Amino acid sequence: MAPEPRDPLDWPVTVLRHVGPERAAQLARLGIRTVGDLLRHRPRRYEDRRRVRRIGELEVGETAVVEGRVVAAGVRTFRRGRRSLAEVIIEDGSGRLHCRWWNLPYMAERFAVGQELVVWGKVRSLRPPAMDHPETELLEQGEGRTVHLHRIVPVHPATEGLSPRALRWLVWQALDRFGPAVEDPRRELMPPELPGLREAYRWLHFPDELEDAERARRRLALEEFVELQLGIQRRRRRFQRRARALPCGGDNRLIRPFLAALPFKLTEAQTRVLRELRQDLRGPHPMRRLLQGDVGCGKTVVAACCALMAVESGCEVAYMAPTEVLARQQHETLRRWFEPLGVPVELWTGSCKTDHGLFRNLPPVTVGTHALIEAGYHPERLGLVIIDEQHKFGVAQRQRLLRKGRWPHLLVMTATPIPRTLGLTLYGDLDVSVIDALPAGRGPVRTHVRTERSLPKVWDYVADRLAKGEQAYVVYPRVEESDAGSGLKAVLEEQRKLAARFAPHAVGLLHGRMSAEEKAAAIRAFREGRTRILVASSVIEVGIDVPDANLMVIENADRFGLAQLHQLRGRIGRGGRPAVCILISTARTPEARARLKVLEETTDGFRIAEADLRLRGPGELLGQAQSGLPPLRFGDLASDLDLVEQARDIAARWLDREEKKPGAGTSGG
Secondary structure, three states: OOOOOOOHHHOEHHHOOOOOHHHHHHHHHOOOOEHHHHHOOOOOEEEEOOOOOOHHHOOOOOEEEEEEEEEEEEEEEEOOOOEEEEEEEEEOOOOEEEEEEEOOHHHHHHOOOOOEEEEEEEEEEEOOEEEEOOEEEEOOOOOOHHHHOOOEEEEOOOEOOEOHHHHHHHHHHHHHHHHHHOOOOOHHHOOOOOOOHHHHHHHHHOOOOHHHHHHHHHHHHHHHHHHHHHHHHHHHHHHHHHOOOOOOOOOOOOHHHHHHHOOOOOOHHHHHHHHHHHHHHOOOOOOEEEEEEOOOOOHHHHHHHHHHHHHHOOOEEEEEOOOHHHHHHHHHHHHHHHHHHOOOEEEEOOOOEOOOHHHOOOOOEEEEOHHHHOOOOOOOOEEEEEEOOHHHOOHHHHHHHHOOOOOOEEEEEEOOOOOHHHHHHOOOOOEEEEEOOOOOOOOOEEEEEEEHHHHHHHHHHHHHHHHOOOEEEEEOOEOOOOOOOOOOOEHHHHHHHHHHHOOOOOEEEEOOOOOHHHHHHHHHHHHOOOOOEEEEOHHHHOOOOOOOEEEEEEOOHHHOOHHHHHHHHOOOOOOOOOEEEEEEEOOOOHHHHHHHHHHHHOOOHHHHHHHHHHHHHHHHHHOHHHHOOOOOOOOOOOOOHHHHHHHHHHHHHHHHHHHHOOOOOOOOO
């Protein structure tokens, strides 16, 4: 037999009364296998049953708890049996309440005359008093009666064969038996205004006031965030003990002429960030840094300076971009900047690999796609890895590229601003630098949300701008037509329509299914002005830089995330002139319209990212599998920034204590 767990919360739920194999299987469907799992099974809502309403006092529209005795139950059918109404009538001495379930005939069979029933629902009418589809619980004499009445009671997520009432009784039993044994080793590091763990578990399920339930949630959320931070910080400390960096701070012999040749001066924000990066590149540990900055803030120039520092130090640089379009564009940019300095810039993608080997006098900078991860790329002395648009890559891909060298420095960049809660969790093992100002010369971008009814006027406006010599993007969410009736427009069909509408102006096409050569040709034609309108999918989200394009129309805009719309919008206004972005929305709900209104009100990427997180949540925003974030039972990354920051500090202090203990190892956990 396996030894008993030391922590009572790790005991199987079968130690509880009335939990045999069948009940254990039901609990397992909810992810509950231990006593701790049960205590962490968060209620989905609470019912205030301290005040049971008399039936005779009910008002239309109120949500109320009623207790009464069943006096009748049955089913009526309509339309020759095609519709049914199950009805249970209860009375409490002040009146009778009709509980009704449409097309659920089996509901009437659940109750018998004489049973005591608690009903929770919204009062639909008073003649007679009635609730449609209320929640119900049978009252049982004796055991557990006070658990379910005359208090604020939890309603837990349930499953077939296991009702909220049965779950509530199991939780009560677990708290009564095991609650006093709950350990709280980090209590003295926790904020004093939050309850201890024992109290938190009890308040979570059976609060005296609803405010107590929220305080319990915050304490348990903090516990989750601390565990998350402990894992992040242990890895970081272990990494710093083991890894020794290649010195890549450089000697300025390449950077000085590079900066002097630029047609612009670095902003104060770029200069500040560059100092932070140089300090890392000269440090004893390999740099692990995230560089954030809004669209057009000048991250590429900063990355180029870091690359030159590594080359000055005799090291190679790998620069990975998420798409071949972006890789080719960055290759062209860096080659234009670096070739006068004698620094070779290679291209390494699935379709093109350049390597001038013996003809190089300096270590190369190799720009590529995922192809850099594959076996063919063999740098001799990899000193710096730069990853552009980090959110497009998984952690495993990042690690595979880093293993091409021996502890190379790492700079990951994103133009999708990351809310601080995600920055401290998803990228908690990285130091963060932010370029928080745009260079001079960026044109202001005005954004307008319009309905489909406005499209004729929008196209007239586009035609007027084209007549003045300007260019425009038109973006659609799909490449090809989807199911009929979906309402989503597609690039291929709409490009044909717009080509006819705007003739003789040339209308180009760009989407992700085109070959690398076709994409490059489409971008080149647009950049050179031979194409006046570029009809595209979201493939233009990153890496397209056409200074003369200052107009963008995005159809079905409500199908994109806010951060993605902000990225798309960042393609315009790059030539210094005012730009206009028009979002065409088919949104019907106030929530969807409110989302797009955020883009009308601000061009601040961080405000937009916070709104996107708040409205969509981290799972949808990042993709749960891609993000690497564990599922959180209690924490809310959209609103718990203060807890995440506290957790970071608590975890650091806890690890400091661990490392000071006599006999503590050096593995860091």
